[in-house]
Amino acid sequence: MAESIVLLGWWSSPFATRVRIALAEKGIKYECEEEDLKNKSSLLLKMNPVHKKIPVLIHNGKPICESLIIVQYIDEVWKDKSPLLPSDPYQRAQARFWADFVDKKIFHCGRKIILTKGEEQEAAKKELIECLKMLEGELGDKPYFGGENLGFIDVALLPYYSWFYAYEICGNFSIEADCPKLVAWGKRCMEKESVSNSLQEEHKVYDFISQLKNRFVIE
Amino acid sequence: MSKGEVVLLYFWVSPFAMRAKIALEEKGVEYEAREEDLLGTKSELLLSSNPIYKKVPVLLHNGKAVCESSIVVSYIDEAWPSPPLLPSCPYERSQARFWADFIDKKVFEGGNSIWRSKGEAQEVAIKEFIETLKLLEGVLGEKDFFGGDSFGFVDIIAIPLASWFYAYEQFGSFKVEEECPKFSAWMKRCMERETVAKVIPDLTKVYEFVCMMRKMYGFE
Numbered sequence: 455m456a457e458s459i460v461l462l463g464w465w466s467s468p469f470a471t472r473v474r475i476a477l478a479e480k481g482i483k484y485e486c487e488e489e490d491l492k493n494k495s496s497l498l499l500k501m502n503p504v505h506k507k508i509p510v511l512i513h514n515g516k517p518i519c520e521s522l523i524i525v526q527y528i529d530e531v532w533k534d535k536s537p538l539l540p541s542d543p544y545q546r547a548q549a550r551f552w553a554d555f556v557d558k559k560i561f562h563c564g565r566k567i568i569l570t571k572g573e574e575q576e577a578a579k580k581e582l583i584e585c586l587k588m589l590e591g592e593l594g595d596k597p598y599f600g601g602e603n604l605g606f607i608d609v610a611l612l613p614y615y616s617w618f619y620a621y622e623i624c625g626n627f628s629i630e631a632d633c634p635k636l637v638a639w640g641k642r643c644m645e646k647e648s649v650s651n652s653l654q655e656e657h658k659v660y661d662f663i664s665q666l667k668n669r670f671v672i673e
Numbered sequence: 674m675s676k677g678e679v680v681l682l683y684f685w686v687s688p689f690a691m692r693a694k695i696a697l698e699e700k701g702v703e704y705e706a707r708e709e710d711l712l713g714t715k716s717e718l719l720l721s722s723n724p725i726y727k728k729v730p731v732l733l734h735n736g737k738a739v740c741e742s743s744i745v746v747s748y749i750d751e752a753w754p755s756p757p758l759l760p761s762c763p764y765e766r767s768q769a770r771f772w773a774d775f776i777d778k779k780v781f782e783g784g785n786s787i788w789r790s791k792g793e794a795q796e797v798a799i800k801e802f803i804e805t806l807k808l809l810e811g812v813l814g815e816k817d818f819f820g821g822d823s824f825g826f827v828d829i830i831a832i833p834l835a836s837w838f839y840a841y842e843q844f845g846s847f848k849v850e851e852e853c854p855k856f857s858a859w860m861k862r863c864m865e866r867e868t869v870a871k872v873i874p875d876l877t878k879v880y881e882f883v884c885m886m887r888k889m890y891g892f893e
Contacts, residue, residue, distance in 0.1 A: 497854055504775060504808070513764070516764055518764070518767045518768075518771070519771055520770075520771055523767050523770045523771055523774065524767070526766075526767070526770065527763055527764070527766070527767040530763040530766065531763045543748055543751035544734070544737055544739070544748070546747075546748070546751060547739045547744050547745075547747065547748040547751075550677075550741075550744045550747065551739075551740060551741055551744055554741055554744065588725065622865065623887045
């Protein structure tokens with residue numbers, strides 16, 4: 455049965471990276487279309503008319519939008535390989551809770567560290583470390599949030615691991631100093647091909663952010 | 674039908690807590706509803722079972738806490754599978770989750786912007802709010818419910834937010850029924866369900882609560 459799987463993404467988007475990791479974990483072959491977010495394609499606008507954002511997964515012509523919803527969809531369709539969500543309802547609720555926590559907190563703290571200075575930046579750094587420590591608590595002594603294998607929380611959080619370097623340079627601090635367990639987790643995950651092939655290279659991310667910052671400063 | 678001890682921490686006017694209640698009612702689950710005094714002191718149980726956000730709803734099932742309303746509703750659907758709230762097909766499920774997420778992002782914030790603003794800013798807020806409801810009317814189409822023939826996940830996520838619409842209408846001097854008749858008809862259809870009617874508070878009382886919040890936050 456010929457299947458068409460297309461991912462509309464953008465290289466530095468942590469949200470698109472989540473989908474890439476999920477597809478790689480499941481060993482799914484797909485076509486990747488890189489969007490120019492300053493000049494969105496008619497395909498993107500047609501497939502995600504509500505938010506006009508990436509990632510969009512197009513499976514046999516039908517679009518699925520919003521990264522964590524896409525990851526759940528992938529997990530349900532290709533359920534026989536590398537399950538990302540546990541089968542127990544309570545554990546599934548916990549996985550969804552922490553993935554949602556990552557969505558609510560990490561992106562915004564990180565953004566503030568990059569774009570602000572002084573007191574506002576200090577507050578953002580403090581909040582980021584607090585949030586990462588809470589995630590360390592959830593990780594506990596497990597190799598991955600998913601236990602012995604990558605799970606839903608790992609997929610939700612991993613893209614931000616490649617942004618840690620940029621946060622550290624912009625904020626002049628060390629995430630490893632306060633959250634050694636989490637950094638160890640990131641390194642462990644990077645040993646998996648599905649992750650190392652999907653994550654952006656951290657220096658590239660930093661270069662991209664520097665350009666973004668310059669644009670903001672000039673504007 | 675009960676499977677162990679079920680406790681729900683709620684606040685009477687919280688539409689998020691109402692979602693959890695309606696889901697439990699739909700499944701016929703016996704539960705103890707404990708009201709939190711969110712304007713006063715939060716209980717030790719709330720603070721210990723939801724230490725990160727300290728918000729309602731919190732569902733405690735045999736002592737284990739589930740937080741965040743959409744996640745609570747999903748949990749209820751999975752722990753008590755009958756009748757199902759989500760469709761069985763993965764694609765339809767993803768669409769239901771998408772619209773639940775859209776409603777979460779747009780409706781409450783959009784509606785609350787109406788009573789938090791005045792003049793031109795308020796007119797913009799009303800216009801955007803109505804556009805959101807019109808988009809949802811398109812999603813509903815000719816179906817009775819967002820779930821199709823059956824009341825489902827998206828309906829449960831949306832209908833409690835509609836209990837605040839009367840308040841928005843009062844402050845914004847507009848009527849959802851006139852602007853979005855299909856959406857209004859869907860609201861009525863939901864309110865006719867026993868599980869929903871049992872949970873949704875008196876709309877005038879919600880309005881009075883919003884008036885009080887408006888004063889408290891200095892929006893008058």
